[in-house]
Amino acid sequence: MDIFSPGFLNYLISLGTMSGIYAVLCLGLNLQWGFAGLFNAGIAAFFAIGAYTTAILTTPESPNYLGGFGLPIVLAWPIAMLLSGVIAWAIGRICLRLRGDYLAMATIGIAEVIRLLIKNEAWLTAGTRGIPNIARPFEGLPSTWNHLAFMGLVMALVAIIYWAAERAWASPWGRTMRAIRDSDMAAAAIGKDVTQFRVEAFVLGAMVMALGGALSAHYFKFLGLSATEPMMVTFLVWVMLIVGGSGNNRGAILGALIIWIIWSATELLTNRLPGEWITRTSYIRVLLIGILLQVVLQRFAKGLVPERPPRMIDDKPESR
Template sequence: MELSGIASYLISFLTFAGVYAVLALGLNMQWGFTGQFNIGIAGFFAVGAYTSAILTTPSSPAYLGGFGMPFLVGLAGAVIASTLLGVIVGLITARLRTDYLAIASIGIAEMVRLFVKNEDWLTNGVRGIAGIERPFADTLLDSPLTYLVIVALFVAGVYFLVERAYASPWGRVLRAIRENEPATAAAGKSIAGFRLQAFVLGSAIMGLGGGLYAHFFGFLSPEAFMPLYGTFLVWVMLIAGGSGNNRGAILGAVLVWGVWSGTELLTGMLPSEHATQGAALRVLLIGVLLQVILVTRPEGVLPEKPPRLIARKR
């Protein structure tokens, strides 16, 4: 492969890793901080991606939309839509055990997928939405590298915000809920309230990830998401990187995305009649990787390091 080929592969690799890092940071807010088990990531991701796509694409007779709005408006729409979804799911599940959230969230992801697939008027159904433009389209700045910089800026911004949240008194309550719910309730904190806030914030971040993905990939269809694998990859990223640790979430996103794309290169060498087996083999490998991490190093590569609670005496 010539140098420019390697460079463009690297840029696309890092952009994907960046989008996944945003998702992993969103999940870290829910699972890493608060202990909320969301396996409907694909649902929030899809809502964000489709909202941004519908707001920004030029008008089309096939589906609703064609508002032709700018990139940032699309992203804002993505965040608002996934926030609303997060509020609905959060209100239902905030006062229940986390197993119920897990079941409800997988239901939400499934409902979103069914809706996207069957409501042609809104999403163009299985034919998908094409021609989602990158920001600065038709200008000198339009290049994959520019988009990588934009994604990197968003990752940095989200990282800064969640890191501040983690260290704040608010984040401390979340960790307290995760570690010992009855004690936190006894200290007079509203468990359901804090859970709802963390869940909605995490969902909003996931919606942002969806929007960033839509403008990078340029095409959306119900199957292009690989809904379940998307959710699953984000989970493996967070657990491998170190749940509770924001830098771990970003590192995990890069590492696991590296493993995932690396296996794609390997299975790409298989003859084409074994293509579906190759895809299954990749999922199998990632699944085994998760189990090995859970058994041998459940705290991840970068374990959580909570900030000092009390200032040390001089």
């Protein structure tokens, strides 16, 4: 294969963009699971809220769905994140005073209800028809360059979220979060409002996930029901974070990159197989990724990049 061919370059760009979008989702999940130990089985819901909000707000008017607001993305993305945050806040307020399993069950419910809304309320979301013509930023540039520029935008956002998450990790807020995650009773005993902290982590994570959804909508330029499919979003993002190393923002990004490379590379390979095998191998792929998740959970629970406690800022090691 000629590695300088435009096809290969485009493949690299799409790989970078997609793993960047997944890195955003992974960083969002890390805020919830890595920081606060909250199990979210409804990543697809917050992803879809972000994707559909920005699609509805930015596309031209259409008889098929509620559109025609024509907002620029700099406005639409924050609104999408805010909406996702509000919904996460409501569900968090109800469930987070209870044991973690209740949140897990409720997030399944949120994912289902959002999926049903998108499917049934066609006046709002175009239902099964899907929303086409979502503008991608930098489309004015020549073909490869606009892909490259969008990849740059995604990566810049990953860098910003990474930087913010690292700051949060080292801050008193992040330390409290770890304390609550490891022993909520001890944290409550020293006077931390456990529920409030958990709600904050859950809401922030959901907002970052919505940004991931928005990026994905503008990247594919089309948004359909497949965006609510739990498999591609919820499951893959969980595998990425667990494999990469939950509790470590670098691990979240690395996990997104590695799992996406495995996922897309095996797709390239299996697409060369004869007809019936293409569908078959896609299930084998899910099965193998599932086994990978189990192996990592059991044998390498810390992931590729293990969690590191934040550095003590004022306390130099040699002074001890």
